[in-house]
Structure formats: C-alpha cells, structure tokens
Amino acid sequence: MEIESKFTFVPLNEKTYVGINDKNTQEYLCKWGLTGNFVIQNFSFNEQFQQYHKYHVADAFFKDNTVVKALLSKQGSTWVRQGIQASSVQIKQVPCSILNMSFFDKLKNPDNRIVYNSGTICKRYDLQIEDFLISDNLRGMLLDEESEEYNLYSEYEKNEFVFRIFQMLVLGGTLCQFEDVIQPYLDITRKIYKDLIRVQKQNTSNDLFVSTLVLEVVAKDSTGQDYFPFDSSNRQNIAFLLIDANSREITTFIHQYGGYCPVN
Template sequence: MPWPTAGREASTVSVQRVPCSLTTTTIFRRLRTVGVVRGEDLIAPCAETVVGDIVINDRLRRVLVDEEDEDWDVFSPGERAEFLFQLLRLLVVGGKWCQYEDTITPYINTARSIYKYLVSVEKDSDGVLAVRSVVLKVTARDEDGAPLLPLAPGHPQDVAYLCIDPVRRLVSVLSHHYGEDFVE
C-alpha cells in the first residue's frame, strides 16, 4: 500500500533541530532507581489509564507519557528532548496496535541499534566520542494546510526525522505513524 500522501506537493515545511548529544544509554539506568524497572529488567505494571489516546498499563509508559506521573522528573526536559530518548519513547509506546514487552532490555537494545544506525559519532580534539550528526524533526503540509508528513503531526507518536551526517553527506529518514483503527 503506498503512502497515503504520495504524489502530493508540500507547500510548507517546518524543521526543528532535535538535540542529539548522547553517546550511551546510561541515562535509562535511572528507571531502575525509581522502581519503573525491577529485578531482572521487568517493567513494573500499573493500573490501566489513558493519556490522550495512548493506553498506559505499566510504569515505563507512564513515566514516558504522563506528565502527572510522580516520577516524571527522573528525566530533565533537556534529556526528554534528546533524540535517543525520543527513540526509546517511540519504541515503548509504539503504535495503536503494538504488542508490548515485559522487560526493558529489548527496548534499550533496539533503541541503541537504531540510534547507532542513524547517528554518526567521532572523537573530538580531546579523544572523547561526540555526535557529529544533525537531527531534524520535519513537518510538511500541502497548500490547504493538510499534513503530508507525518500524517498526524499533533500526535506525539507521529513524527518524521531527518538524520544528517555532514561528513558522509548522508541523510537517513525515520518516520513513525501511530496508526488508525482497522476500518475500511
């Protein structure tokens, strides 16, 4: 099935730079200190709630999505803005018809793998690894203002990123659509 907006011309494109400076996944260790992750990497369950249209049934989703969560401040606004954090959130929350994991390890490993594929690093003058890629969040609309990419730009799980490696002159695209109900 082709992309629903294929062939339509974009008349406006907005671009927002996404912070991308992390070279490890160590910030996610804090999830264990607040009890979001327990024992053998098990994600702690919680009573089911809905935030927007996202179903929350464990503490990991709650700390990633619900600003009212008691542990929301375990990550600063700057850390939440980081591309690696955004990747983890995309994977954990998933789409409308996502099957979730019971442990955090698959999420961390997959986020790390995707991040390493999309983002390039190099050693700085002090020999320390630093990200050289530039990451942009993109929204494109047609002449009537209808969204082209992502399809639902107001939804936190509908995103399009351009990951640019200026040295290799390579642009990679990551697009995620939260999804619709199965209706014909």
C-alpha cells in the same frame, strides 16, 4: 552579503541497516505493532554544509522536485510517493549527544520505581491518555504528567533523539504486545540509534561526539495539511531529517502510528 547556497538532492539506493534489519529486531518490531510503520530513505546533496544552513536545507529539501518524486509518505494505510511539494515546513533541532546507553540507567534503578530488581516493569492502575493505555510506570513516565515518575528525565533529556526512538518503541503501534521487562526496549533502541547516527573523534582532544545533526520536521501541503508526517498532533507521528555534513547525506526517518501497513 552572502548569497544563500542552492542545495540540490539525489536519492540514494536503499541502505542495509544491520541493527534494524536484524532478525531479533524485526521480531520485536512486529510484536510491538511497528512493522511497516516507519520508513527510512537516503539522499545526497551537492553543497558543503554548515550548521547555519540547517533550516534552509530542510526547507529546500521538501520543495525540491527530485525529492518530491522520491519521498514516501503515508496515504491511508500504505506508503506511496504522493508527489507533494511542501508549501511550508516546521523545523526544530533535536538534541543528539548521547554516546552510550548509560543515559537510561535511571530507568533500571529500582529506587525510581520504573522496574523491580529483576528488571520487570512496575504495573499500575490503567489510565487512558490520548490513544494510549497506560498500565505500568514506564508508560506513566512517558505520558502521565501527574505521576511521580514523569519527571525522572528532564524535558530536554526527553527530547534527545535516542529518547525519542525509545518512546516510539515503548508506545508501539495500535496492535502492540507490551513487554513485561525493560531490556528489550533498550536493546532495540540501541540498535536503531547506532544505525542512524554517526560518531566521530574531536581533532584536538580525541573525545567522541555525535556528528549527525537531527531536525524534527512537519511538512505541510498547499492546504496547510500535514503530510510528512500526517497528523503531527499524535505524538507517535514523527519525522526527522538526519544530516551528515561529512558525507553530504540526508536520511529521512518517518513513523506513522497505526497497525501493520506494507511498504509499496
């Protein structure tokens, strides 16, 4: 019987993300009401990582005392180190296989009625779904199950990590100024995705593949309350662990829906 490895974690210094910290990216994040709504942190771990360790590692991560002291989560309108040790962690692997932005070509084909030939997003009658106002076919494709555009991407494709980033940007924060054209959403999606994932070559074939393992997580405190992210019932409250087996690093990416909130 194999003895389960005991993983320990060490916080790393804040990384510089070229695409995310780019001036153009930051201007769009501000326009879309996303500034200060997401936080990225980096940790290293000690043990060799195998795919079958994924759920054990994620569970151990949120119960580790070092992580507990370092991890930022939302309290009210600010990010703080709450020092909460998880009593339970919901974990779901997220597909992460997309190597280029041709994945989004369907959105740019005018036959699919998301955009016109010019790249301008097709408007539609206003509809409120959850906390979001849908006034164009792009948001209809994301949220309106009754719309013809909703099935343009399969459920599996919509769960791809790159699509989750795209959806986060398009839906924005509470103070969101929407784009009239689609390209800025795609450009910023590409920059964030490229910053967060690692691509490698297969040893035998030299084919490229994404080596980052992505887990969507919901960590709960001793009362059963979500805290990472808070209120996971809102589709814009999302948290991911990105595991890089080669460098033995875990990156946390958490987004909380809301207006502007500064990072402490």
